[in-house]
Amino acid sequence: MNNLSKLFTNLLTVTLFVGLMFNDQLRSESEPYTPTTMITGANRGIGLEFTKQYLQKGWKVIATCRTPDRADELNNLKKNYPDHLSIMQLDVTDHNRIDELALQLSGIPVDVLLNNAGISGGSSNQIFGTMDYKVYEDVLAVNTIGPLKMAEAFYPHVKGSQLKKIITVSSSEGSIETAFKRGGGRLFFYRSSKTALNMLMVNLALQLKSRGIAVGMVNPGATDTDFMTGLPFPMRKPEVAVADMIRNIENITVENTAAYINYNGKPVPW
Numbered sequence: 379m380n381n382l383s384k385l386f387t388n389l390l391t392v393t394l395f396v397g398l399m400f401n402d403q404l405r406s407e408s409e410p411y412t413p414t415t416m417i418t419g420a421n422r423g424i425g426l427e428f429t430k431q432y433l434q435k436g437w438k439v440i441a442t443c444r445t446p447d448r449a450d451e452l453n454n455l456k457k458n459y460p461d462h463l464s465i466m467q468l469d470v471t472d473h474n475r476i477d478e479l480a481l482q483l484s485g486i487p488v489d490v491l492l493n494n495a496g497i498s499g500g501s502s503n504q505i506f507g508t509m510d511y512k513v514y515e516d517v518l519a520v521n522t523i524g525p526l527k528m529a530e531a532f533y534p535h536v537k538g539s540q541l542k543k544i545i546t547v548s549s550s551e552g553s554i555e556t557a558f559k560r561g562g563g564r565l566f567f568y569r570s571s572k573t574a575l576n577m578l579m580v581n582l583a584l585q586l587k588s589r590g591i592a593v594g595m596v597n598p599g600a601t602d603t604d605f606m607t608g609l610p611f612p613m614r615k616p617e618v619a620v621a622d623m624i625r626n627i628e629n630i631t632v633e634n635t636a637a638y639i640n641y642n643g644k645p646v647p648w
């Protein structure tokens with residue numbers, strides 16, 4: 379090969395290389411952004427329904443649950459959404475595991491961190507006179523401390539996303555004003571765990587507002603899941619409750635951060 383054809387070959391290689399780089403840049407600029415949600419307690423009930431509906435919306439979902447091997451519905455969903463659904467082991471009371479997962483996923487944006495996992499503690503364990511205080515510790519660990527620890531560990535992932543939201547599924551049972559209407563003497567652990575959760579999230583909302591992160595709470599209303607088994611009142615289907623909550627989450631921004639939104643879009647009184 380003479381010098382002229384060598385020069386020509388080199389020029390062609392450089393041109394192709396620059397062309398490819400430019401093409402890549404153009405592609406990433408023109409491709410629509412795919413938001414990601416990370417959901418706790420995603421294997422059943424409301425968490426599973428959130429997973430389904432966010433996937434249907436085209437989002438990426440990091441679905442976490444305590445025992446992925448037994449999460450049959452999630453594993454089946456994975457067959458239809460191999461690129462958009464990842465299933466990760468996570469018990470929200472295991473702080474070491476939360477930190478480990480946050481490290482494992484470092485650099486991955488989480489647009490909506492969705493604290494959904496929750497337990498009631500069982501109504502018979504929280505009757506005045508025979509309180510089971512070990513159960514109270516468990517309820518607080520899952521419903522109250524878990525969401526705070528998740529927010530702390532996944533703050534960089536939320537901060538690095540476009541939508542920047544930390545959302546927790548609370549309950550109108552945590553509303554003190556509503557308790558005066560509904561009456562007392564029941565679900566002491568569950569109700570107070572959600573009231574404390576609300577204060578934690580308001581506190582966090584006020585701190586993170588200037589950093590562009592919105593924090594909010596959503597209430598599904600009485601919803602037909604394992605959580606409510608045997609209760610004798612009308613309940614909404616998870617499909618309906620979750621569609622309502624997704625719409626309400628869309629309406630939570632830094633402008634109305636600390637919102638506590640009922641399924642019908644109205645604020646829940648504190």
Ligand SMILES: NC(=O)c1ccc[n+]([C@@H]2O[C@H](COP(=O)([O-])OP(=O)(O)OC[C@H]3O[C@@H](n4cnc5c(N)ncnc54)[C@H](OP(=O)(O)O)[C@@H]3O)[C@@H](O)[C@H]2O)c1
Nearest residue numbers: 419422423424444469470494495496549600601603604605
């Ligand atoms: N259903 C309602 O009417 C209603 C009303 C108001 C608020 N909520 C709230 O909605 C949320 C979801 O409730 P749900 O009705 O879907 O209840 P559910 O059907 O009983 O599901 C609860 C979910 O939480 C998970 N979970 C429990 N402890 C956990 C832990 N330590 N770490 C990680 N995950 C854990 C469960 O996982 P396992 O399968 O491993 O146990 C399950 O995936 C809760 O926060 C609840 O307080 C529900």
